[in-house]
Amino acid sequence: MTDLQWDILQKVVGGGAVNPLPIGFIIDSPWLPNWYGVKILDYFSNDAVWLDANLKAVRDFPDVMFLPGFWSEFGMCTEPSAFGARGVFPADEFPFAHKIISSADDIDSLRVPNPATDGLLPFMLNRLRLARPRIEDAGHKIRFAVARGPLNIASYLMGSTEFLTAMMMQPEKAQTLLKTITSFLKDWLGLQRETFPSIDGIFMLDDIIGFLGEEEFRTFGLPCFKELFTTDVSIRFLHNDAPCRVSAPFLPEMNVNLFNMGFDISLAELKDLTRNQVALLGNIPPRDVLAGTDTAKIAGAAAELVKSLPDTSGIIFSCGGGMPPGVSSENMRVFIDAVRN
């Protein structure tokens, strides 16, 4: 993000009104390789391709905030790889990680990985380090330390059904696992900040939050997120595009000040649930509308979204969740024009 975009983001998160209306999208490997016209494996394995794709996005859409911006990642394999999870990278499909915990008894032997050396994390960090001069030459800076959230990582390491079942049947084991992951995440986010002093934001993605009831969220989720988001950065950004009506009222307590949600909840309802204390990034349907073929539908949804909000402060106009595969430049422009006009 440029300095100007970062200022705008901070103003929005501070509750200020911005003119023209701010537009932002979470972009990463589900969208960028296809949009840029390269194979997913090339995007992951060739640093120059990764950088050029990201630079093209920021150059083609200079008025759009891309978050986190220049996200160096290896899909769902990124953090699990540090724990030793086997990543599978098909040539032009999305990668995934195999679980490493076959029973709750394995949890006690799990060690906190070293993010400087373990799994794909050194590659992720080094890619950013090498790209930094060109990113800065383009007028951008690395602004966010990024990681998938603790519940999400736990579900990758153990399997989501097994992890959620462990919460109910062996709660102390589930807590131990979450403590290990949280400790790792603190180190990992800390290392990113240490490496890039321009970082002034934390971005975490965790949709397992959406599967929990209030009691489970209070017990298992809230303490980890509070610990991870209690840090001296300006932007504390959470993505959860699974259901969020249970967890949204806790966002202020989690110290989250920017939230990207699923498309099945209105911004007005979320403003209410968060007592207007959290800036929101959303919320037109990503696949049915933004990635669709009907541009009139995109323009209509964007205009309707703006109209639905008597007060647009604290809002960044976007889709629910991250940018989905298949959104064309034309669709993006239609959305931008509709919001701005």
Added chain:
Amino acid sequence: MNELVEKIGHCVERGKINKASPFPGNMKGQDGADELTRQALEAGMDAEAILQSCIAGMVRIGEKFGRNEVFVPEMLMAAKAMKAVTEHLKPFFQSGSVQAKGTLIIGTVAGDLHDIGKNLVSMFIEGNGWNVVDLGVDVKPEKFTDAIRKNPRCVVGLSALLTTTIASMSKTVREIKALFPEIKIIVGGAPLTMEIATGMGASGYARDPQGAVTWLTDIKETA
């Protein structure tokens, strides 16, 4: 209904698997679905009546889920309690004294390792008296078509959690329909809507396990 049989249904609804299970907290130390089913069968109670009581328990928890009164972990526990019951009822299914309503072949599509949705749906459907063939996660289209060949009168359920695997789901639907145009396919998962499901050629879409049960019941009644 007999009190013991009713209690089994209650255990299923509350997710009380067995005596050792600490969940739910207020039933700690009590007999669960496992022990009560064994006692009921030993006392000569009707397997079909036990199954119906459990199905009623599954319907109640499914409805609560639909109203956001319970969440995925409670649903998983209910399904596990149901599983404990069906383990005892298996011999009755095999002997034919309890008839399966049909066969569902289910799996999470290729490229997606998420199993919550698939497991919940499969456990609920099994709990509702269907025979379920669970192909697991990251299932390639050929594995579905092989399973259909072995179960020609089946219904197929496809699950995905990742937005990125919708394309894989569409491909699976296409490949199944190309070989077995009459096979009914129901799809579900967080990134899906009815519109997307219809667009990819699926016969049905359900947003939750209870919806899948209702859809299966409807197609069975209209068949």
